[in-house]
Amino acid sequence: PSPSPHRGEGSNVKSLPSAPKAAGNFSDIATSRIRRNDSMMQLDNLQNSTQAASALMPKVSALTVSTQVLDESYFAHVAGGYWQWRSLYERDPQASIEQQPDYVLTELRYERRHDTRPGFVLFAQQGHQTVGAAVLVPKSHGGAGRLGLAWRLRGYRLVGNQTLGSTDEAVIAALLQAVRAVLAQTHADFVMLEDVEEQSPLRHAVLQGAGGLRVFQPAAFQSHHRIEFCGGAEDYWKKFSSKTRNTLRRKVKQFEGGRLERVTQPEQVADYLAHAHEISKQSWQSELLGLRVRNDDRELEMLTRLATEGALRSYILRKDSVPVSFCFGTQHNGVFMYEEVAYDRRWAECSPGQVLVTQMLDDLLAHDMPRVFDFGFGDAEYKRQFGNQVTQSGPLWLLRPGLKSTLIVGYINGRRRLIQGVRGLLVQTGMLQLVKQRVKGLRGKKE
Secondary structure (H helix, E strand, O other), X not given: OOOOOOOOOOOOOOOOOOOOOOOOOHHHHHHHHHXXXXXXXXXXXXXXXXXXXXXXXXXXXXXXXXXXXXXHHHHOOOOHHHXXXXXXXXXXXXXXXXXXXXXHHHHHHHHOOOOOOOOEEEEEEEOOEEEEEEEEEEEEEOOOOOOOOOOOEEEEEEHHHOOEEOOOHHHHHHXXXXXXXXXXXXXXXXXXXXXXXXXXXHHHHHHOOHHHOEEEOOOOOEEEEXXXXXXXXXXXXXXXXXXXXXXXXXHHHHOOOEEEEEEXXXXXXXXXXXXXXXXXXXXXXXXXXXXXXXXXXXXXXXXXXXXHXXXXXXXXXXXXXXXXXXXXXXXXXXXXXXXXXXXXXXXXXXXXXXXXXXXXXXXXXXXXXXXXXXXXXXXXXXXXXXXXXXXXXXXXXXXXXXXXXHHHHHHHHHHHHHHHHHHHHHHXXXXXXXXXXXXXXXXXXXX
């Protein structure tokens, strides 16, 4: 019988051995090659697409940092770095007025009478773009002390307690590495941050070891109170109980003949300083800390510079035309900074401090309202009363690792413990007030 056309289906004819699998038949080989070619074409298309996309994406350049001395070319506005600094400052919505180039240079001009060391500006650049900066000015700490050995430390202060420009971790780390290099080259002892926020990117970076700097906290962080104005006057004042609002308004009303003067213009500065100086001499701050407002050439030029930049916003409170209280403040980038305040204690029974703050708030809410009223670091009952936001902030020192930084930290901590111990002993023996009066008398003779 003829063999069946379908092998293995009802046939007694033995099946022929199949070809080895490796070789396959022509159809299988062709199909395999087609599939392999399709896969190669898909891979080529993917690579071409990736290359095309990469070509369209901007190439990220490596960060570089340059260090420039604040020399006479900066004061004359002919240094290219001056204009880099100014441009970065004007583009940064978080910049402080303290970082404004001409304000820094004005301050530095007066500081050079006591410390001839130059300041520095460190620029972080990515390609041809300046993305960050840090400004360092000379700062000394210590000297002749009333208790313990005197050790005068020479270092720098980070202007504005923050960097300018990008807050990216890589940018801050690069700037901190340059800060360490400045400390090494100048043999300086420290870089001081006078008040840094606990949650700030800069503090986070230094605590993570960026720049290889040793971090020293010379004092405990304190409460930092602010007011965030989310609406107008009505929205702010309604946070107080009706009893508190009535009490505040009654004190303002009882302050008969009271008048608040806002100081913002250059031509107002001289009179403002003269009045603030007289008030300062009668304040408790001057008794405890020394004269706060000296009304000298330096203060006149610094405040005039602030007014010229449109950042001065200070106040004088008068009673029957007599200046009894003042506030030195600035306003920039939507933030009002409450820098210095004092009142004449001879008018204490009229609550001039509380009346000043209440009327200032009314004025701030009615004219060019800022986003934030910053009381500065440090706790106080009136800050808790008027504020609606609180964080933690305080001082930090950045030191080069090594034996000297270990000695500095030991010296400052030991000196602090000694002062605390002596104070405790004076309190126990009832002699603290006597010593305060003696110190006040000696300070008065010097002034």
